[in-house]
Amino acid sequence: MSASRIPTLAPSAFSASARFAATVDFPTPPFPDATAITLYTYHNLDNGFAVGYQQHGLGLGLPATLVGALLGSTDSQGVIPGIPWNPDSEKAALDAVHAAGWTPISASALGYGGKVDARGTFFGEKAGYTTAQAEVLGKYDDAGKLLEIGIGFRGTSGPRESLITDSIGDLVSDLLAALGPKDYAKNYAGEAFGGLLKTVADYAGAHGLSGKDVLVSGHSLGGLAVNSMADLSTSKWAGFYKDANYLAYASPTQSAGDKVLNIGYENDPVFRALDGSAFNLSSLGVHDKPHESTTDNIVSFNDHYASTLWNVLPFSIANLSTWVSHLPSAYGDGMTRVLESGFYEQMTRDSTIIVANLSDPARAHTWVQDLNRNAEPHKGNTFIIGSDGNDLIQGGKGADFIEGGKGNDTIRDNSGHNTFLFSGHFGQDRIIGYQPTDKLVFQGADGSTDLRDHAKAVGADTVLSFGADSVTLVGVGLGGLWSEGVLIS
Numbered sequence: 062m063s064a065s066r067i068p069t070l071a072p073s074a075f076s077a078s079a080r081f082a083a084t085v086d087f088p089t090p091p092f093p094d095a096t097a098i099t100l101y102t103y104h105n106l107d108n109g110f111a112v113g114y115q116q117h118g119l120g121l122g123l124p125a126t127l128v129g130a131l132l133g134s135t136d137s138q139g140v141i142p143g144i145p146w147n148p149d150s151e152k153a154a155l156d157a158v159h160a161a162g163w164t165p166i167s168a169s170a171l172g173y174g175g176k177v178d179a180r181g182t183f184f185g186e187k188a189g190y191t192t193a194q195a196e197v198l199g200k201y202d203d204a205g206k207l208l209e210i211g212i213g214f215r216g217t218s219g220p221r222e223s224l225i226t227d228s229i230g231d232l233v234s235d236l237l238a239a240l241g242p243k244d245y246a247k248n249y250a251g252e253a254f255g256g257l258l259k260t261v262a263d264y265a266g267a268h269g270l271s272g273k274d275v276l277v278s279g280h281s282l283g284g285l286a287v288n289s290m291a292d293l294s295t296s297k298w299a300g301f302y303k304d305a306n307y308l309a310y311a312s313p314t315q316s317a318g319d320k321v322l323n324i325g326y327e328n329d330p331v332f333r334a335l336d337g338s339a340f341n342l343s344s345l346g347v348h349d350k351p352h353e354s355t356t357d358n359i360v361s362f363n364d365h366y367a368s369t370l371w372n373v374l375p376f377s378i379a380n381l382s383t384w385v386s387h388l389p390s391a392y393g394d395g396m397t398r399v400l401e402s403g404f405y406e407q408m409t410r411d412s413t414i415i416v417a418n419l420s421d422p423a424r425a426h427t428w429v430q431d432l433n434r435n436a437e438p439h440k441g442n443t444f445i446i447g448s449d450g451n452d453l454i455q456g457g458k459g460a461d462f463i464e465g466g467k468g469n470d471t472i473r474d475n476s477g478h479n480t481f482l483f484s485g486h487f488g489q490d491r492i493i494g495y496q497p498t499d500k501l502v503f504q505g506a507d508g509s510t511d512l513r514d515h516a517k518a519v520g521a522d523t524v525l526s527f528g529a530d531s532v533t534l535v536g537v538g539l540g541g542l543w544s545e546g547v548l549i550s
Contacts, residue, residue: 092400094200094211095278095308097161100393102196102215102283104180105150106224109139111390118420119364119371119385142221151180163198163211166264171197173260178220183257190253192219192230193286197261207268209276210261212290214250216281216311216389231282238285238314239340246314246338250289251297258290262301275305280389281331284312284323291320310392314338315354323354324396326361326416327436329386330378345377349436351411358413358439361386361395364423366434376435391418398446403482403504404462413439417448417466424448428473430455451488465490487530495534497543503527503550510549516542 113129116122133139138150158165168177176184176191185193194215200208217235219227238246250258265275272294279287287309294302307321313334315323325332327349334344343350351357365371365385374380385391395416399405408414417429429452433439445454447466454463456474463472464482472481475494483490484504507528508514515525516539523534523542534542 091276091306092308092396094161094163094209094276095306096310096393096396097158097163098196098198098211098213098276098278099280099283099310100389101154101158101163101198102182102194102213102279103154103218103389104182104220105138105154106140106218106221107388107390108150108153109133109137110388112137114364114385114420116421118422119368119382120422122420122422140221140224158198162200164201166197166199166210171260171264173257175257180220182215182220183254185253186256187252190234190249192227193234193249193253193282194219194227195254195257195283195286197257207270209274210265210270212258212261212275212277214277214279214283214286216279216283235282235313238282238338239335239344244338246285246335247289247292247317250286251293253286255297258302259298262298266301272300272302272304273306275302277302277305277307278309279312280310280392281312281387284309285314288312288314288316288321288323291316291318294320310389310396311387315352319354321354322410323352324356324359324392326359326386326392326395327357328360328366328376328383328434330376330380330383331387334378345379347376347435347437355410357411358436359399360413360415360431360436361391361418362415362429363391363418364420364427366432367419367423367427367429372434394418395446398448398466402444402446402464403484403502404444404446404464404480407462408444413441413443415443415445417446417452417454419448419452421450424450424452426453428453428455431457456494481532483527483530483532486528489531489533491533491535493535495537495541497541497546499546501525501532501547503548506530506549512544512547512549515549 110130113126117125131139131141132144133147135146138147165181167181175186183195185191196213198211202208217228217231277287277290287307291307309321309323311325311329311332312323313331315337333348333355349357363385365382371382376383395418399414415431419427431443442460443457444462446464447454447470449467451468452465452470454465454472456463456479458476460478461474462480465472467488469489471491473493477496477498480500482502515527517524518539521536523537523539525532
């Protein structure tokens with residue numbers, strides 16, 4: 062390898078400062094805050110399932126996964142409360158939201174007299190809405206001054222102590238939103254929390270805050286509440302919330318306006334199940350046609366999506382097996398990796414993004430790729446985001462942007478139009494099918510920015526080493542490495 066073949070390279074201009082939106086004026090709430098607030102509304106309710114699924118999967122390990130969901134384990138808490146060996150998931154939920162910079166605001170601090178449980182969760186106010194739940198949180202500076210308010214709406218579920226009864230009440234609301242009176246979904250937040258939201262507006266104003274200082278988030282039925290509140294924000298509460306930031310995860314409805322960013326996986330049967338707030342036949346099957354306020358092509362590549370056997374059954378909101386893509390924990394982990402990706406600046410709201418969410422057993426033998434199941438045809442570039450484990454990632458025929466993440470990943474793609482991104486301590490990765498027209502991007506890598514300091518021949522392969530991390534170009538000699546396609550920063 063000559064010096065002229067592999068010159069010193071300048072640092073890359075890659076950054077993660079882009080907006081996850083297709084238009085300049087589209088609202089862009091702070092995603093990490095919205096995610097933290099949304100996850101807190103569930104108080105780690107799906108902790109047992111999330112841990113059980115990760116350890117055992119949906120194949121032969123499904124019974125163990127379901128037992129974990131119910132009973133938990135020594136490292137998780139199931140939906141059945143009071144089991145002595147379970148860790149304190151409530152403390153974990155509170156610690157996580159505190160780490161994100163948020164502190165729950167109590168009813169007494171707000172001067173609110175409605176129903177509140179021991180956790181500080183607010184319940185719906187009117188008959189027919191009493192199982193609705195919400196959280197109110199504040200972000201403060203070091204002197205204790207209130208800077209922002211977060212409002213989080215919970216999805217279809219309840220506290221562990223009343224899970225079944227509360228879930229039934231929420232399911233009634235879900236059905237009424239789809240099949241009930243006109244504008245039920247639009248008016249939901251006002252009917253359930255009209256008094257609470259007035260109290261919060263008054264409290265915010267008393268602390269010198271405006272609607273612009275309020276972030277509203279929620280998942281599933283909670284996402285419906287976010288869209289509802291946005292629709293009502295001009296006509297109710299003296300217009301205080303008209304300029305608030307609205308972000309909904311996995312909402313079945315979409316606001317009639319342009320205030321809400323609706324984020325969800327296309328293989329989540331609940332997400333966008335209603336067209337606006339209208340039920341139609343597509344609600345029972347594939348319903349991923351583009352909407353102005355939604356992400357339309359983000360895939361949770363989980364055990365269900367990957368399995369040919371599981372996909373013999375129809376993709377439908379009535380098929381409970383498809384709901385594994387709907388769980389809040391899958392959104393918290395997967396969407397966080399998307400937002401932290403070095404490719405984020407190149408993504409738009411409707412980019413095809415494949416997010417690895419396989420269980421540990423499935424990850425060992427399943428290639429993460431764009432299967433385009435149960436959806437409209439994907440077009441344009443494809444982004445594939447790996448997990449923190451050892452992933453197998455398969456690119457497609459077009460231009461792919463692949464980020465394996467942590468772990469020892471194997472990536473194969475011979476299209477010759479790909480960008481492979483490696484950030485920080487990325488592990489011991491292998492690329493099968495590298496072509497000189499591909500790009501290799503290293504961010505936060507150990508050592509110099511001179512490729513000659515990192516590349517060496519190992520048998521028939523080329524290995525690029527960065528401290529303890531490395532990328533092996535399988536079957537590629539040093540002469541096959543095109544230096545101008547390598548960026549090191």
